[in-house]
Amino acid sequence: MALFSSAGVLAESAGADPYQLNLTKGVTDISAQVYDLHMTIFYICVAIGVVVFGAMLYAMVFHRKSKGVKPAHFHESVKVEVAWTIIPFIILIFMAVPAAKTLIAMEDTSEADVTILVTGSQWKWHYKYMDNDLEYYSLLATRPEQIGGKYEKGRNYLLEVDRPLVIPTDKKVRFLITSDDVIHSWWVPDFAVKKDANPGFINEAWTKVNEPGIYRGQCAELCGKDHGFMPVVVIAKEPAEYNAWVADQAAAQRRAKEEEQKLLAMNMDMGELMSVGEKVYQSACAACHMPNGEGLPGVFPALKGSKIALTDMPKHIDIVVNGVSGTAMQAFGKQLSLKELAAVITYERNAWGNNTGETVQAKDVNAVMTGK
Numbered sequence: 001m002a003l004f005s006s007a008g009v010l011a012e013s014a015g016a017d018p019y020q021l022n023l024t025k026g027v028t029d030i031s032a033q034v035y036d037l038h039m040t041i042f043y044i045c046v047a048i049g050v051v052v053f054g055a056m057l058y059a060m061v062f063h064r065k066s067k068g069v070k071p072a073h074f075h076e077s078v079k080v081e082v083a084w085t086i087i088p089f090i091i092l093i094f095m096a097v098p099a100a101k102t103l104i105a106m107e108d109t110s111e112a113d114v115t116i117l118v119t120g121s122q123w124k125w126h127y128k129y130m131d132n133d134l135e136y137y138s139l140l141a142t143r144p145e146q147i148g149g150k151y152e153k154g155r156n157y158l159l160e161v162d163r164p165l166v167i168p169t170d171k172k173v174r175f176l177i178t179s180d181d182v183i184h185s186w187w188v189p190d191f192a193v194k195k196d197a198n199p200g201f202i203n204e205a206w207t208k209v210n211e212p213g214i215y216r217g218q219c220a221e222l223c224g225k226d227h228g229f230m231p232v233v234v235i236a237k238e239p240a241e242y243n244a245w246v247a248d249q250a251a252a253q254r255r256a257k258e259e260e261q262k263l264l265a266m267n268m269d270m271g272e273l274m275s276v277g278e279k280v281y282q283s284a285c286a287a288c289h290m291p292n293g294e295g296l297p298g299v300f301p302a303l304k305g306s307k308i309a310l311t312d313m314p315k316h317i318d319i320v321v322n323g324v325s326g327t328a329m330q331a332f333g334k335q336l337s338l339k340e341l342a343a344v345i346t347y348e349r350n351a352w353g354n355n356t357g358e359t360v361q362a363k364d365v366n367a368v369m370t371g372k
Contacts, residue, residue, distance in 0.1 A: 024189050027215065028207050031192035033102045041095055048091070106192070109204045112174030114167065120177075120184030120197035120219065121330060123226040123287065127165050130176075134250050137335050138163045139283060140229045144291075147229075159216045164233035168242035169212055175205045181330070185221035188232055194220055209236040224328075226287050260338045263362040268342070270350070270359055277347025280340045285348075288328060293352040300328065304352040313349070313358060317368045320345055333369055338362040 025035045063069045117128040117135075128135035141160045145151040154160075167173045177186050179197040187194040191207040209215075217232035237245060282291065289295045293304035303309050308316045320341060323331035332341065345360040 026190045026192050027211055027213065028191050028209055030102075030106055030207070031190065033105065034192045037098055037102050040098060044091065044095060107204075109174045109206045111172065112206060113171040115174045115176065116165070116167070117176045117178070118165075118186050118197065120179040120186065120223070120230075121181050122224050122328060123219070123230040125165075125186070125230070125232060126335075129246070132246050132250055134246060134253065136163050136249075138165065138233070140231060142229075144282065144286075156216065158229060159218070159231045159233065161231055161233045164214070164235045166235045166237060166242065166245055167207075167209065168239045169209050169236045171239060172206055172208045175207075177203045177205060181328070182223050183221050184219050184223045184230070186217070186232060187220035188215055188217035188234060190215040190217075191234075196221060212236050212238055229287070256337065260362065263339055264366055265363075267361055268339070268359070270346070273343045273346040273359055274350060275343075276340065277343035277345070278351070280336065280344040281347050281351075284332065284336065285344065293348070293354075303348050304354065309349050309354055310356060313345075313360065313364075314368065316349065317341075317345055317360065317365055321365065321368055338365050341365045 023035055023038045025032060115130040117126075117130055119126040119128070123140075125138045126135065127138060138161045140158070141162045142154075142158050143151060146153050146157060175186070175193070175195070177195045177197045178201060179199045181199060183199070184197040185194060186197055186205075188207075191209070193205045193207055195203045195205045197203070213236055215234045215236065217234070219227060219230035219232070221227075223230070288300040289303050290300075293302060295302040308319065319329065321331065321333040323329050332344075336344070339362055342360045342362045342365050345365070346358070348354070349356045349358055349360070
C-alpha cells in the first residue's frame with residue numbers, strides 16, 4: 001500500500017495525474033527507452049491474452065455440449081507440442097532483444113562527465129562531488145507541524161529537502177551509491193534510476209537529463225522507522241549555471257572552515273548555544289531521542305536525566321562526534337559544524353530539566369575531534 005501512495009505523491013509533485021496507473025515516461029533518453037520497452041511488453045501480453053481467452057471463449061460458445069458437439073479424442077499431438085514450444089520461444093526472443101539492449105544501456109556508466117558519491121544513512125542522503133571539493137548532507141525539510149497535522153500539508157509534502165542534489169543538463173552523471181548503516185535505495189522515477197545503497201558495497205547508476213528542472217524521489221527500501229522521511233530532490237541546471245553553482249558552493253565551504261577556525265578562539269553565551277542547539281536537535285536528533293528527550297524505551301536511550309548528559313561531558317561530546325559502533329547512533333562530526341555540535345550538546349545538557357549550567361564551546365568539540 002505504501003508503494004502506491006508514494007507513486008501518487010511523486011506523480012502529484014511532477015504535475016501529473018496522481019491516480020495514473022501507467023509507468024511515467026521520465027525526462028531522460030533511458031527513461032524513454034524503459035517506457036517504450038514497458039509498453040512493448042504490455043502490448044505483447046495483451047495480444048497473448050486476447051488470443052488465449054478468445055480461443056477459450058470461442059470453444060465454450062461454439063463447441064459446448066448443448067449444441068451437440070462431441071469432444072475429440074487424441075493424445076500427444078506432435079503438431080500441438082511443436083506449436084506451443086516454438087511460438088512462445090519466438091515471443092520470448094522478440095521480448096528479450098529490446099530488453100537486453102535497454103538493460104545494457106542502463107548499466108553503462110563509462111565516460112561520465114560528473115561523478116557523485118551518494119551515501120544513504122538513517123535517515124538522510126550525503127552527496128560528494130568526486131571531481132570537486134564539495135560535499136554535503138541532504139535532509140527532509142518538511143516542517144514537523146505539517147507531519148503532526150497542525151499545519152496544512154503542502155504540494156511537495158515529505159518530498160522537500162534543505163539541500164537538493166544539483167547536476168548539469170546534457171552531461172552524463174555517474175552515481176556511486178552506498179550506505180553507512182542499513183540498506184537504502186536511491187530512487188528518482190523521472191530518471192529511471194533506482195539502485196540499492198548497501199553498506200560495504202558500491203552500486204553504479206547514471207543519468208543524462210535533457211531539460212532543466214526539479215525532480216523528486218524517495219528512499220525505496222524499508223530502512224527503519226523514519227524511512228518515509230528520506231526524500232531525494234535533484235535540480236538539473238544548464239552547464240554554465242551548474243559550474244557557477246559548484247564554484248559558489250566550494251567557496252562557501254572554504255569560508256565556513258575559516259569561520260570555524262575563528263570560532264575556536266571565541267566563547268558563545270548560553271542563550272545563543274541553546275537557541276542554535278534546539279534547532280539542530282529538532283532536525284538531527286529528535287527523530288530517535290524524541291522532541292522531549294525521553295527517547296523510545298528499549299530502542300533509543302533517553303537524554304533527559306541520563307548520566308552522560310548530566311555528568312560526563314567529554315564522553316557526551318565523543319558520542320555525538322564519533323557515534324557508537326554497532327548502534328543506530330551516527331557520527332555527527334562530519335555532518336555538523338563545530339558551532340552546531342557545541343550548541344546541540346549544550347542544549348542536551350541543559351534542556352528538559354537537565355540544567356547542568358555548563359556550556360560546550362567549539363574548542364571543546366575540536367579537542368575531542370583532534371585529540372589535542
